[in-house]
Amino acid sequence: xxxxxxxxxxxxxxxxxxxxxxxxxxxxxxxxxxxxxxxxxxxxxxxxxxxxxxxxxxxxxxxxxxxxxxxxxxxxxxxxxxxxxxxxxxxxxxxxxxxxxxxxxxxxxxxxxxxxxxxxxxxxxxxxxxxxxxxxxxxxxxxxxxxxxxxxxxxxxxxxxxxxxxxxxxxxxxxxxxxxxxxxxxxxxxxxxxxxxxxxxxxxxxxx
Amino acid sequence: xxxxxxxxxxxxxxxxxxxxxxxxxxxxxxxxxxxxxxxxxxxxxxxxxxxxxxxxxxxxxxxxxxxxxxxxxxxxxxxxxxxxxxxxxxxxxxxxxxxxxxxxxxxxxxxxxxxxxxxxxxxxxxxxxxxxxxxxxxxxxxxxxxxxxxxxxxxxxxxxxxxxxxxxxxxxxxxxxxxxxxxxxxxxxxxxxxxxxxxxxxxxxxxx
Amino acid sequence: xxxxxxxxxxxxxxxxxxxxxxxxxxxxxxxxxxxxxxxxxxxxxxxxxxxxxxxxxxxxxxxxxxxxxxxxxxxxxxxxxxxxxxxxxxxxxxxxxxxxxxxxxxxxxxxxxxxxxxxxxxxxxxxxxxxxxxxxxxxxxxxxxxxxxxxxxxxxxxxxxxxxxxxxxxxxxxxxxxxxxxxxxxxxxxxxxxxxxxxxxxxxxxxx
Amino acid sequence: xxxxxxxxxxxxxxxxxxxxxxxxxxxxxxxxxxxxxxxxxxxxxxxxxxxxxxxxxxxxxxxxxxxxxxxxxxxxxxxxxxxxxxxxxxxxxxxxxxxxxxxxxxxxxxxxxxxxxxxxxxxxxxxxxxxxxxxxxxxxxxxxxxxxxxxxxxxxxxxxxxxxxxxxxxxxxxxxxxxxxxxxxxxxxxxxxxxxxxxxxxxxxxxx
DNA sequence: TATGAATGAGCATTCATTCAT
DNA sequence: CATGAATGAATGCTCATTCAT
Numbered sequence: 001x002x003x004x005x006x007x008x009x010x011x012x013x014x015x016x017x018x019x020x021x022x023x024x025x026x027x028x029x030x031x032x033x034x035x036x037x038x039x040x041x042x043x044x045x046x047x048x049x050x051x052x053x054x055x056x057x058x059x060x061x062x063x064x065x066x067x068x069x070x071x072x073x074x075x076x077x078x079x080x081x082x083x084x085x086x087x088x089x090x091x092x093x094x095x096x097x098x099x100x101x102x103x104x105x106x107x108x109x110x111x112x113x114x115x116x117x118x119x120x121x122x123x124x125x126x127x128x129x130x131x132x133x134x135x136x137x138x139x140x141x142x143x144x145x146x147x148x149x150x151x152x153x154x155x156x157x158x159x160x161x162x163x164x165x166x167x168x169x170x171x172x173x174x175x176x177x178x179x180x181x182x183x184x185x186x187x188x189x190x191x192x193x194x195x196x197x198x199x200x201x202x203x204x205x206x207x208x
Numbered sequence: 209x210x211x212x213x214x215x216x217x218x219x220x221x222x223x224x225x226x227x228x229x230x231x232x233x234x235x236x237x238x239x240x241x242x243x244x245x246x247x248x249x250x251x252x253x254x255x256x257x258x259x260x261x262x263x264x265x266x267x268x269x270x271x272x273x274x275x276x277x278x279x280x281x282x283x284x285x286x287x288x289x290x291x292x293x294x295x296x297x298x299x300x301x302x303x304x305x306x307x308x309x310x311x312x313x314x315x316x317x318x319x320x321x322x323x324x325x326x327x328x329x330x331x332x333x334x335x336x337x338x339x340x341x342x343x344x345x346x347x348x349x350x351x352x353x354x355x356x357x358x359x360x361x362x363x364x365x366x367x368x369x370x371x372x373x374x375x376x377x378x379x380x381x382x383x384x385x386x387x388x389x390x391x392x393x394x395x396x397x398x399x400x401x402x403x404x405x406x407x408x409x410x411x412x413x414x415x416x
Numbered sequence: 417x418x419x420x421x422x423x424x425x426x427x428x429x430x431x432x433x434x435x436x437x438x439x440x441x442x443x444x445x446x447x448x449x450x451x452x453x454x455x456x457x458x459x460x461x462x463x464x465x466x467x468x469x470x471x472x473x474x475x476x477x478x479x480x481x482x483x484x485x486x487x488x489x490x491x492x493x494x495x496x497x498x499x500x501x502x503x504x505x506x507x508x509x510x511x512x513x514x515x516x517x518x519x520x521x522x523x524x525x526x527x528x529x530x531x532x533x534x535x536x537x538x539x540x541x542x543x544x545x546x547x548x549x550x551x552x553x554x555x556x557x558x559x560x561x562x563x564x565x566x567x568x569x570x571x572x573x574x575x576x577x578x579x580x581x582x583x584x585x586x587x588x589x590x591x592x593x594x595x596x597x598x599x600x601x602x603x604x605x606x607x608x609x610x611x612x613x614x615x616x617x618x619x620x621x622x623x624x
Numbered sequence: 625x626x627x628x629x630x631x632x633x634x635x636x637x638x639x640x641x642x643x644x645x646x647x648x649x650x651x652x653x654x655x656x657x658x659x660x661x662x663x664x665x666x667x668x669x670x671x672x673x674x675x676x677x678x679x680x681x682x683x684x685x686x687x688x689x690x691x692x693x694x695x696x697x698x699x700x701x702x703x704x705x706x707x708x709x710x711x712x713x714x715x716x717x718x719x720x721x722x723x724x725x726x727x728x729x730x731x732x733x734x735x736x737x738x739x740x741x742x743x744x745x746x747x748x749x750x751x752x753x754x755x756x757x758x759x760x761x762x763x764x765x766x767x768x769x770x771x772x773x774x775x776x777x778x779x780x781x782x783x784x785x786x787x788x789x790x791x792x793x794x795x796x797x798x799x800x801x802x803x804x805x806x807x808x809x810x811x812x813x814x815x816x817x818x819x820x821x822x823x824x825x826x827x828x829x830x831x832x
Numbered sequence: 833t834a835t836g837a838a839t840g841a842g843c844a845t846t847c848a849t850t851c852a853t
Numbered sequence: 854c855a856t857g858a859a860t861g862a863a864t865g866c867t868c869a870t871t872c873a874t
Contacts, residue, residue: 009853013858032324034242038844048860050846059844116240116324119385133386154411159392160404163383164376170383171375177327178341184367196368203362203411221833246869256835258871267869429854448740450658454848464856466850475848532656532740535801549802570827575808576820583795584788591787591794593743594757600783612784619778619827633874637837662865672839674867683865 017055019045024066029113033063063117067124068131070110097194112173137162165201172197225263227253232274237318241271241325271325275332276339278318305402320381345370373409380405433471435461440482445526449479449533479533483540484547486526513610528589553578581617588613641679643669648690653737657687687741691748692755694734721818736797761786789825796821 023045027036038059042049056062118124140162147153176185185193231253235244246267250257264270326332348370355361384393393401439461443452454475458465472478534540556578563569592601601609647669651660662683666673680686742748764786771777800809809817 009858016858030328032240032242032328034240037842049844050861051859053845054858113324113327115382116321119321119382120238120240125386125388129386129388129390133383137387156408157404160396160401161408163380163391163393164405164408167379167381167383168372168376169379171377171379172371173375174323174327174378175341175371175375178333178337179345180333180337182337183371185371188368193368196365197372200364200369200372245867257869258835258837259833261870262833432854446744448656448658448744450656453846465848466856466858467854469849470854529740529743531798532737535737535798536654536656541802541804545802545804545806549799553803572824573820576812576817577824579796579799579807579809580792580821580824583797583799584792585795586798587791587793587795588787589791590739590743591757591791594749594753596749596753598753599787601787604784609784612781613788616780616785616788633837640837661863673865674840675838677866678837 013055016047016051020047020052020055020062021066021069024062025070025110028063028066028117029110032113033059033117064124064127067114067118067127093194093198097190109173109177112170112177136166140166168197168201221263224255224259228255228260228263228270229274229277232270233278233318236271236274236325237321240321241267272332272335275322275326275335301402301406305398317381317385320378320385344374348374376405376409429471432463432467436463436468436471436478437482437485440478441486441526444479444482444533445529448529449475480540480543483530483534483543509610509614513606525589525593528586528593552582556582584613584617637679640671640675644671644676644679644686645690645693648686649694649734652687652690652741653734656737657683657741688748688751691738691742691751717818717822721814733797733801736794736801760790764790792821792825 020041024036024041027041027044030036031040036059038052039049041062042052045052052062056065118128141158144153144156144158144161148155148158172185176183179185188196228249231249232244235249235252238244239248244267246260247257249270250260253260260270264273326336349366352361352364352366352369356363356366380393384391387393396404436457440452440457443457443460446452447456452475454468455465457478458468461468468478472481534544557574560569560572560574560577564571564574588601592599595601604612644665648660648665651665651668654660655664660683662676663673665686666676669676676686680689742752765782768777768780768782768785772779772782796809800807803809812820
C-alpha cells in the first residue's frame with residue numbers, strides 16, 4: 001500500500017524534527033545552552049529560524065527534548081539483553097568496550113558536555129535520572145545480586161558497587177576529555193584498557 | 209613593623225580581588241558562565257559593576273582566574289603530604305573521606321558544575337589539566353608505584369589504575385548530584401561508604 | 417428557480433467572507449490592529465490562516481474592509497426613516513435610546529475601540545467620515561433646519577449643534593467605558609438617562 | 625548654595641526621564657502602542673535603546689508612565705480655581721475655550737489617540753479614571769450643584785449633566801479629528817464656536 | 833580607584849505572508 | 854479554493870563593556 005498523503009506529511013515532519021534535534025544536540029554541546037543561538041541551530045539543521053518554533057515552543061524546550069531523546073540508554077541497555085548468556089568477564093568486557101568508545105562515541109561526549117546544563121536544572125536532572133541513571137543502575141544492581149547469589153561474586157553492597165563502577169566509567173570519560181592526547185589512556189588500545197579495568201574490577205569483587 | 213600605607217593599600221586590593229573571585233565562583237557555578245551576569249557577580253561581591261573591570265579585563269578572564277584559583281588541588285594534595293606515614297588502607301580512607309564530602313564540600317560541586325565550561329574551552333582545559341589533573345595523577349601514580357615496588361600492591365598499570373580510581377571518585381560525585389535524595393549513597397554514613405569503596409578497591413589491587 | 421451550482425458557490429464564498437469579517441471585527445477590537453494576529457482571526461473564523469489571503473490581500477486590507485463594512489450607519493440611519501412622523505421629543509428619545517445602548521450594543525464598542533486605529537490612518541478616516549460621519553451629520557442637520565424653519569427650534573447654527581449633540585452621545589459612550597461600574601450612568605435605567613439628556617438638550621441648563 | 629554632585633546627578637536623570645516620556649508620548653500616539661518601537665522612541669528621545677530600560681522596566685510600563693504623567697488634569701483643573709469669581713457664562717466660556725484648543729493642544733490629541741490603548745487595558749482605565757475623569761467630574765458636579773442651589777441653574781441630575789457636557793467636549797474633539805478640514809467646526813473662530821455651544825448648553829434647542 | 837549610567841550589539845521569539853499539496 | 858508548514862524580517866529586551874565623575 002502506498003503511503004497516504006497524510007502519512008507522507010507526518011513522515012516529513014518526523015524527519016524535520018529529527019534534523020532539528022540532531023542539530024540542537026550538536027550546537028548545545030559545542031557551545032553550551034546559553035551560548036548556543038537559535039540561529040546557529042537552524043542553520044545547522046538546514047531550516048529557517050522560525051521553523052524551530054513550529055516544532056518546539058522555546059529554546060529551553062528544545063534542550064529538554066534533546067536530553068529526553070538522546071539518552072544513552074538504548075545502546076547501553078542492549079548489552080544487558082544478553083547478560084544471561086555471558087559469564088562475568090564477557091559481560092564486563094562488553095560494558096567497558098561499549099562505554100570506552102570515548103573518542104568516537106560522540107553521543108556520550110555530548111551528554112558529558114551537557115552535564116553542566118543538566119545538573120543546574122531540576123527538571124533535566126529528573127529526566128536524566130529517570131531515563132538514564134535509574135534504568136542502568138537497576139539492571140546492573142540486579143546483575144550483581146544474581147552473581148553474588150550464585151556465589152561468583154563476594155556478597156557486596158550492590159548499591160555502592162554499582163555506583164562505584166558506573167562512576168568509574170563516567171569519570172574515565174571525563175578524564176579522557178580533560179587530559180586529551182597527553183593521557184596515558186590514549187596510548188593504549190581500547191582492548192588493553194578494557195582488560196586492565198576488568199582486571200581491576202574483577203579482582204575486587206571476585207570471591208577468592 | 210606596622211604595614212606601610214602602600215602595603216595596606218595592596219592588602220585591600222587583594223581582599224577586594226578575593227571578594228570578586230569568591231562571588232564569581234558562586235555565580236558561575238550557580239548559573240553557568242553565559243547565564244551569569246556581571247551585574248550579579250558585582251552585587252554578590254558587594255562592589256560596583258565597573259569595579260570588576262579594574263581587576264579583570266573581561267568576564268571571560270574572570271572565569272579563567274576563577275578556574276586558576278579555585279583548583280581543588282590544595283586541599284586534595286594535602287593528603288599526600290603525609291602519605292609516607294600511612295599504610296594503604298589509611299591512605300585510601302583519607303582520600304575517600306576527603307572526596308566523599310560531596311554534599312557539604314561546595315568547592316567540588318562548583319567545579320563539577322563548571323566542568324562543562326572547562327571542557328568546552330581548550331585554554332581552560334589546559335589550565336585545569338596542568339593545575340589539577342596532572343599533579344593529582346602524578347602523585348597518585350608515584351604512590352601506587354611505590355606500593356607495588358614494596359610488594360603491597362600487585363604490579364599494575366598505574367596510569368590506568370590511577371585514572372580509574374580518580375574517575376571513580378569523580379563519577380560518584382556526579383551520580384550523587386544526579387540521583388539526589390533517592391540515591392542509596394545518601395542513605396549510608398560517609399564512614400560506611402568509604403569503607404565499602406575501600407574494600408572494593410583494595411581487594412582488587414591487593415596482592416593475594 | 418433552484419440556485420445554480422455557480423450561485424451556490426458564490427453564496428458559500430459570501431458566507432465565508434462574512435465569517436472572516438465578523439471574526440476580524442471581534443479580534444481587532446479586542447486586541448487592536450497591531451496586536452491582533454492573523455492566526456487568531458483565522459481560528460475565530462474557523463478557517464485556515466492561508467484562507468484569509470484568498471479573501472483579503474493583507475491584514476491591513478482586512479481592517480479596511482472591516483471598517484467599511486461595520487459602519488454603524490445602518491441601524492442608526494433607520495431612525496431617520498420615520499423622522500417625518502415624529503415630533504422632536506420622540507425623535508430625540510429614539511436617537512438617544514438607540515445610541516444609549518452602550519453596554520449591550522457591541523457594534524458601537526467595537527468602533528470606539530477601533531477609533532485609535534481609524535484616527536491614525538488617513539485612509540480609514542476618509543472611509544469612516546464618508547460612510548458614517550457625513551451621512552449622519554447631514555441628515556441630522558437637515559432635520560434641525562426643518563424644525564427651525566417650522567419654528568419648533570430656535571434658529572441655530574445647525575453645523576455646530578449637530579456636532580455638539582453627536583459628540584455628546586459619542587463622548588457619553590467613552591465615559592461609560594472609562595468609568596465602568598462606578599459611573600452614575602450605570603445606576604439609572606436607560607429610560608431615565610435618555611429622558612434626562614433630552615431635557616438637557618431641549619431646555620438647556622439655565623433657569624428661565 | 626551650589627547643587628551637590630548628588631543633586632546634579634538626580635537632576636540629570638529627571639531630565640532624561642522627561643525626555644523619554646515626551647518621546648514615548650509622541651511615538652505612542654503617532655503609531656499606537658504595538659506599532660511603536662522602542663528603537664523609535666529611543667531615537668526620538670536622543671538616547672540609546674538600552675537607556676530606556678534604565679528608566680522603565682518594559683515598553684508597557686513606559687506606556688503606563690506616559691498615561692500617568694500626561695494627564696490633562698493640570699491645565700484643565702486650573703479653570704476651576706477661579707470658578708467662584710465667574711458667573712456661569714464666563715465659566716462655560718473658559719471651559720470651552722480651554723478644551724476647544726483642539727488643534728494646537730497636542731496633549732489632548734495624544735490622549736484621544738491613545739484612548740484605544742487605554743480602553744483595552746483595565747490598569748490604564750483605572751489610572752485614567754482616577755487621575756483624569758474622576759477629578760474633573762467631581763469638580764464639575766459640585767459646581768453645578770452650587771449653581772442649582774443658588775437658583776441660577778434648573779434642578780438637574782448633576783451626574784448625568786456633567787457627563788453629558790464632558791462627553792460633548794470630548795466627542796467634539798473626536799469629530800474634529802475625524803472630519804478634518806471639511807468640518808464646519810474648522811470654518812469658524814474658536815470664539816464663535818464656544819459662544820454657539822454655550823448658547824446651546826445654557827438654553828437648549830427648544831423655542832421657548 | 834570606585835562608581836553606575838549610557839551604550840548598542842546580539843538574541844529569542846513572533847507573525848504576516850507565501851506556496852506546494 | 855482550502856490548507857498549514859516554512860519563511861525570515863522585525864522587535865523587545867539583556868548585558869558586557871566603557872567612561873565621565
